[in-house]
Amino acid sequence: xPETKNTWRRLQILDxxxxxxxxxxxxxxxxxxxxLTGEGLREVGKRTIQGDLKLIEKKYGAKITKHHxxxxxxxxxxxxxxxxxxQMIDIPPCDQNVIRQSIANLKETYGxxxxxxxxxxxxxxxxxxxxxxxxxxxxxxxxxxxxxPLPANGNHFSELQKHILNKETIEITxxxxxxxxxxxxxxxxxxxxxxxxxxxxxxxxxxxxxxRGPQIYVYPLDRINKIQRSSIPFIExxxxxxxxxxxxxxxxxxxxxxxxxxxxxxxxERFKYIKTKPxxxxxxxxxxxxxxxxxVFTIQVRPNKELESLILSFxxxxxxxxxxxxxxxxxxxxxxxxxxYKRSSSQDTQDS
Numbered sequence: 001x002p003e004t005k006n007t008w009r010r011l012q013i014l015d016x017x018x019x020x021x022x023x024x025x026x027x028x029x030x031x032x033x034x035x036l037t038g039e040g041l042r043e044v045g046k047r048t049i050q051g052d053l054k055l056i057e058k059k060y061g062a063k064i065t066k067h068h069x070x071x072x073x074x075x076x077x078x079x080x081x082x083x084x085x086x087q088m089i090d091i092p093p094c095d096q097n098v099i100r101q102s103i104a105n106l107k108e109t110y111g112x113x114x115x116x117x118x119x120x121x122x123x124x125x126x127x128x129x130x131x132x133x134x135x136x137x138x139x140x141x142x143x144x145x146x147x148x149p150l151p152a153n154g155n156h157f158s159e160l161q162k163h164i165l166n167k168e169t170i171e172i173t174x175x176x177x178x179x180x181x182x183x184x185x186x187x188x189x190x191x192x193x194x195x196x197x198x199x200x201x202x203x204x205x206x207x208x209x210x211x212r213g214p215q216i217y218v219y220p221l222d223r224i225n226k227i228q229r230s231s232i233p234f235i236e237x238x239x240x241x242x243x244x245x246x247x248x249x250x251x252x253x254x255x256x257x258x259x260x261x262x263x264x265x266x267x268x269e270r271f272k273y274i275k276t277k278p279x280x281x282x283x284x285x286x287x288x289x290x291x292x293x294x295x296v297f298t299i300q301v302r303p304n305k306e307l308e309s310l311i312l313s314f315x316x317x318x319x320x321x322x323x324x325x326x327x328x329x330x331x332x333x334x335x336x337x338x339x340x341y342k343r344s345s346s347q348d349t350q351d352s
Contacts, residue, residue: 189203249307303329
């Protein structure tokens with residue numbers, strides 16, 4: 001395989017044009033650059049294309065016919081059915097099935113190849129199709145994920161990926177629920193998935209008149225209506241992105257909320273599930289407080305609404321022992337729920 005993704009993409013483009021066309025280096029250069037720039041890749045020069053043609057001949061064994069017409073030389077595969085994809089090393093059928101299954105999983109998450117996931121996606125599919133060589137297609141799915149489909153504006157996903165990789169500041173038109181549309185200047189850092197939704201994590205720079213310093217914002221992708229590149233210089237993150245969310249459950253992070261020791265008591269029956277799937281990496285069992293009926297454990301986190309939702313999902317099997325502020329918040333929500341159910345039950349009785 002070529003050393004870089006850009007090199008391989010150029011070879012893929014040239015491969016498609018050399019099959020049924022008789023083109024000069026200048027023609028190939030123009031067509032190649034048109035596709036590259038459309039995909040956000042940089043343009044190349046004439047010498048690069050000439051080097052790519054030699055690479056196709058030397059590394060993939062292509063026979064390229066050169067036609068001379070005056071001072072112009074045109075290039076075309078001697079055998080129109082030749083493709084560099086056909087020269088890839090053969091893969092056993094069992095491994096092809098694994099590749100095909102992986103492609104199916106990618107498609108379930110990202111949609112069809114035209115939904116912003118090409119050219120890499122197309123390249124994988126093309127290689128597999130060329131490797132099959134008449135072998136039967138195995139379509140049975142044996143792996144299933146709790147996938148997070150892209151929102152209706154799914155093209156934003158690949159567009160944001162490009163801006164993040166290229167370190168480009170953007171202007172987004174963002175429409176929160178129950179609020180009017182507004183425009184934010186954002187330095188995009190990462191795309192993050194949580195609870196079957198995709199989010200953009202970035203540095204939001206407020207207008208000067210607001211006299212507020214930049215803040216990290218998390219934007220749901222389904223609330224972003226428009227994206228355009230900004231001329232404002234990109235600001236690098238001043239923190240480790242890989243560990244930014246380590247101290248919370250979910251994606252709501254308020255730096256003003258301190259990290260606290262959250263102590264939880266859960267029935268031993270439900271603890272079996274928590275033990276195999278800890279609710280946070282800092283999970284630690286407190287043996288001294290546990291009993292034959294309950295297990296007590298602690299986590300080190302910044303309490304937020306996602307953590308409260310998780311605790312409430314355990315119902316009567318989990319109790320917050322501390323901190324007092326979190327216990328009070330959970331208790332308040334339970335009281336409101338109790339009033340709701342009492343009111344609903346009373347109304348149902350009257351209706352009947």
